[in-house]
Amino acid sequence: MAGISLNNVRKTYAGGVSAVKGVSLDIEDGEFIVLVGPSGCGKSTLLRMVAGLETITDGEVTIGDRVVNKIEPADRDIAMVFQNYALYPHMSVYNNLAYGLKNRGIGKAEIDRRVREAARILEIADYLDRKPRALSGGQRQRVAMGRAIVREPAAFLFDEPLSNLDAKLRVQMRIEIKKLQKSLGTTSLYVTHDQLEAMTLADRLVVLNGGQVEQIGTPIDVYENPASTFVASFIGSPAMNLMEIERSGEGWALSRGEGLSLTCSLNETSAILGLRPEDLHIIEGDGAINDPLMLSVVVTAVEPVGAESYVHATLGETGQEIIVRAPGKQHFEVGSVLKVAAKKEKLHFFSSETGKAIALEGNLQPA
Amino acid sequence: MKRVQFANPLMPYMLLLPQLVIVAVFFLWPAAEAVRASFYLEDPFGFGATFVGFDNFTDALSSSDYGRTARFTLGFTAVTAFFSLAIALLLAVKADSVIRGASSYRTLLMWVYAIAPPVAGLIGVMLFDQHIGPLSEMARFLGWDMQIGVNYYDTAFAMVVISVWKQVPINFIFFLSGLQSVPKSVQEAAAIDCRSGTRRFWTVTFPLLAPTGFFLLIINITYALFDTFGIIDLVLKGEPGNNPVTLVYKVFLDGFRGNDLGGSSAQSVILMILVFVLTVVQFRMIERRVHYN
Secondary structure (H helix, E strand, O other): OOOEEEEEEEEEOOOOOEEEEEEEEEEOOOOEEEEEOOOOOOHHHHHHHHHOOOOOOEEEEEEOOEEOOOOOHHHOOEEEEOOOOOOOOOOOHHHHHHHHHHOOOOOHHHHHHHHHHHHHHHOOHHHOOOOHHHOOHHHHHHHHHHHHHHOOOOEEEEEOOOOOOOHHHHHHHHHHHHHHHHHHOOEEEEEEOOHHHHHHHOOEEEEEEOOEEEEEEOHHHHHHOOOEHHHHHHOOOOOOEEEEEEEEOOEEEEOOOOEEEEOEEOOOOEEEEEEOHHHOEEEOOOOOOOOOEEEEEEEEEEEEOOOEEEEEEEEOOOOEEEEEEEEOOOOOOOOOEEEEEEOHHHOEEEEOOOOEEOOHHHHOEEO | OOOOOOOOOOHHHHHHHHHHHHHHHHHHHHHHHHHHHOOEEEOOOOOOEEEOOOHHHHHHHHOHHHHHHHHHHHHHHHHHHHHHHHHHHHHHHHHHHOOOOHHHHHHHHHHHHHOOHHHHHHHHHHHOOOOOOHHHHHHHHOOOOOOOOOOHHHHHHHHHHHHHHHHHHHHHHHHHHHHHOOOHHHHHHHHHHOOOHHHHHHHHHHHHHHHHHHHHHHHHHHHHHHHOHHHHHHHHOOOOOOOOOOHHHHHHHHHHHOOOHHHHHHHHHHHHHHHHHHHHHHHHHHHHHHHHO
């Protein structure tokens, strides 16, 4: 077992397309790191560079205390789980698991012990004689996991391993992967575009965008303190409400004119205000408000999802849309006016130029 | 499956008619004729025929000449099929791993396939020509006095080389498409599981190519047995002498040069049975081919 460290890793393809633009990351031994981002953000390329399936244009990848840039995939002491499982179709499940061990000159008895142990853990012991084509998607996924486990590698690399499964199985396998990783304590690097998967699995999240790291942190940290508007809109479902605001006399207004009841001082002339749907609470009647932000919105649609409802609304005549999370039992009329408010610590501000978060300390005081 | 409805019930048969006529006139009728003739002793000048039962077959199978030709055909087929497949596989593996300019290489390697068999045979014969052929010249340079049409083994060698040369492109196309249908992720998984590229090829890529390989093996056996007729004829320039010939060529020699229509028909019936067996095997294989998907 070992940590993995990336030092300013870059990938530029022959055509000059730059997929990864300098990523640095230190993964502790035994840590579960999830690389998350939209498609084309370079997360898979980064993982494949760690695996050795893509050449590294620039920078260094270290596994344990070895720089592995020039080392063959088979010699990097890693195991990878592929999106489409990549099982060997002509081999039985047993041989799929044993193949990597045989090639490493491990004794028959030891191979047998490891394969049976992995099969027991993953509950695929009954299928060891079958060919992959005779297995369901979920079983194939387990075999792919088994092939990684038997190797007892320094690190597991997962390339969107759950995206070919149906929703129910995905949730189940997600939990199993997490349990398995904790019990084995193997350093893991996991790629996904599903922010929910990323949040639930990760010890630390790495949010990638356009080949660069947007933010690294624990899931809760990333959720509560997004470093940029990109992270704010990518992590969390429904996404954070973002609205452009500018200074208007003593107070603040939406960039498209509508006044805001926002009582805080900010050293900028314009900014982006971010509000999570669940941080907006609905004010009944003329209740006294101590919160620095209060909005009047017109309900345009309601999405009840059971335990809660997502109320889609517009801010006055500007057309600025926001989503408010409300308790599931509450009823809303489309076209009715709602008053919503948010607490000071729930407000997020981002620079209008760079999209980076503006620190709350110092810049924001109650007016 | 979509069912097409025809207004006129005869329509589908009309559409099939040209193909059926071709099959009947050029295959069924001659085949039936050959089967009939194989039981008769035909007068060389066409004045009637005598029914002789299985005599033509027993004569053919017991003659030492037939045995010698059959042994050569077996060897010729094995060597031709093996080298056609092996060279094509090697080229396909190399072409598959080329990244830059891949399509140009592939087109170049497939070019020979576009040449008609007699033309290919003719070019091959030219290459081996006693006086102007660069291949004979090279052989002489290396100290091998190659005498095509005179020396039994030299002639056989030329036949094999030209036949292989003609067949490599088609095998190449099949192997290349077979290689490209091996999922990239499976090859990558193998790259993580196994350091040696050679071992990876024999344990993962080759088994996945096996269905293509079986199919091509049958195709190549059929080719070496039957379709090499033109090449053999060109190499021998129609004068077999003591040179090696294949069974199909012997059918032609005995029937049209030796005027033994009955005996040659019997030989062609034996070959027909062989083709039939090969076809059955091939269909079995094709049915089994789907098993990796």
